[in-house]
Amino acid sequence: MKFTLFIPITFLLLFSISSASAHFFPNITSIPPSLIPNTTTWEAFNKLMGCHNGQKKVDGLTKFKKYLQYFGYLNSSYSSFSDDFDEYLESAVKTYQLNFNLNPTGELDEQTLKHIVRPRCGNADVINGTSTMNSGKQPRPYSANSTIHTVAHYTFFPGRPRWPESKTELTYAFSPENQLPENVKSLFARAFERWSEVTPLTFTETTSFNSADLKIGFFSGDHGDGEPFDGVLGTLAHAFSPPVGRFHLDGDENWVTDGNFNNGSPASAVDLESVVVHEIGHLLGLGHSSVEDSIMYPTIPSGTRKVELANDDIMGVQELYGSNPNYNGSEPSLIPREEGDWSGAHYVHCSLWGFVFPLIIGIFLL
Template identity: 75%
Template sequence: MKLTFLVPVLLIVISIVPSPTSAHFFPNISSIPPSLIPNATIWDAFNKFAGCQKGVKADGLSKLKKYFQLFGYINNSYDNFSDDFDEYLESAVRNYQLNFNLNATGELDAPTLKHIVMPRCGNADIVNGTSTMRSGNPSNTYSANSTIHAVAHYSFFPDRPRWPRGRNQLTYAFQPENQLSDAVRGVFSRAFERWSEVTPLTFTETTSFSRADLRIGFFSGDHGDGEPFDGVLGTLAHAFAPPVGRFHLDGEENWVIDGDFMGSSPMSAIDLESVAVHEIGHLLGLGHSSVEDAIMYPTISSGTRKVELANDDVMGIQELYGSNPNYNGSDPTLTPRGERDMSGAPRFDCSLRCGVLLAVGLFSVLLFV
């Protein structure tokens, strides 16, 4: 009886253990080999749908439907992946436009397609049919500083998971097989500091990967959590809500460490710290925001650096955890140190469905913790 139970469990564990990859890290954009710079992004083919609207049939629209389903804009039960622009696709386009503050026509116009083809995070924008990106919350949200704007656009995972009260000291570790350099680890250390600066939370690196609260790894393709990575650009990373603490990045991206994009910027260069700061927000319980200046905005263009928390990010994270006693609402101290932060430019998207993340993540806790 015992043996019969253990065998399937072992098979499940083996089947979903992710395989780490050797990631592409570059000290600066000029060190990226031309051979690794693609001529087009993974979603650039969607640009041919400019002007498409309900009633049109166009080759490849089925792939666009799958894109929208991946990010929550089309229900998971939908399975009519034909090339017909039906009412479900029209509704998806309109909701996407609302979330990204675009003209909500339901038609695939140029501004909409420009957003769709951007690299993005893997977490969904719509969870269980409900979008939290476009509507401002009431002004009675928590804030350590009364000068922060009143309307909030941040969001949380379903049921607002967070790390337990009183657990302010969290540990993080890197997948040992990735063998990350001190320079790369330093990028993540700074990214964690962005959040500890405004909350009571502290983050300490540990060598015990299995016991760490937050576990970070670089993977490629299908890595066992139901949401495979897609190579250069497309989806960049995804993270699981508390208390799972898993943070996966696509090892095939061209990750730039120094954050200097003031010179030439290859279309495939992705600032590692920008993506890390965003995904850590998910690890702490934040969902996506419709505020373009916010770290938790879902998309980022290549050659962009965005590392400073916006007011919307601060309001959201402080509603979950409260404020750092030393934080007075002024500008973060981490940014004015000679860093170039293009925080007004488009951002990154996480492309994992939050529902899938929560389900798979909770299951992974039982198996790997």
């Protein structure tokens, strides 16, 4: 089940037992060399440079087609997984290029592959065969205090699901099996506050995982929702739209918590807060944006920190929920905490013992 299938349906959810560890590092220098891979998940795609329609038996195209299908660019019914570059693949590449503001040649050029090999959100960009990432929309009034005048590129899930107007106080909980350290929990709280600052919504942590509106967990590999994680880099996390409220992160990533990448970083270092802020946008009903500076842009290079909401993010979430009465229409003012203030172990292994949820039958209405 991909982002395209997160639309409300009746379904059974059964999580299987697994065990793994989530790695949290106070800074980039504390990542052990043994956890830094020699190659990243999609780096092999770089050898496809220059591939175009009509080429036959190009080693690696089968895997690339599966990548594009996973993120919605090839229809779910597409089954021609050969190493031939056909017209369907060319069309899918053009759609990808449009979404990422690239020249839509249909050829795998350098700039296209540069984006494709980046780690990214596991939610799809194309929903049921339709992409809106590249469609600029004239902004609609969303706040009496708004002073933003620009073309909007934010998107929503199919049917535009959102949390009910009567529910402005959302609770969130972490999987008890994760046993997250307090500094990581504080990072999540700060990420939620970034969205709360511009909307009427508030977010409160609860210890009751089963009853929480938003359920957060770190998992490894196949964790039972049809969207398996793929190890270091590749897909980093995914989240379900309202009112599902599930938020999963890949426990195999090298998650960095201090946000300081000024001195460079290993190719596998991922800023945890940047990913968390993005996925919260999905929990609230936002899809992906084609604005590269926005939080809801689908990809983020390793060793990059991006936590401040852009105008496009604010316009989108306020179209769904309205504005925080105290928000004056300017850029959010949340001040990042002091850097480098973590103390303790060289790095933290977060135990991720798998668990079995009861069968849950949920009916989600548009």
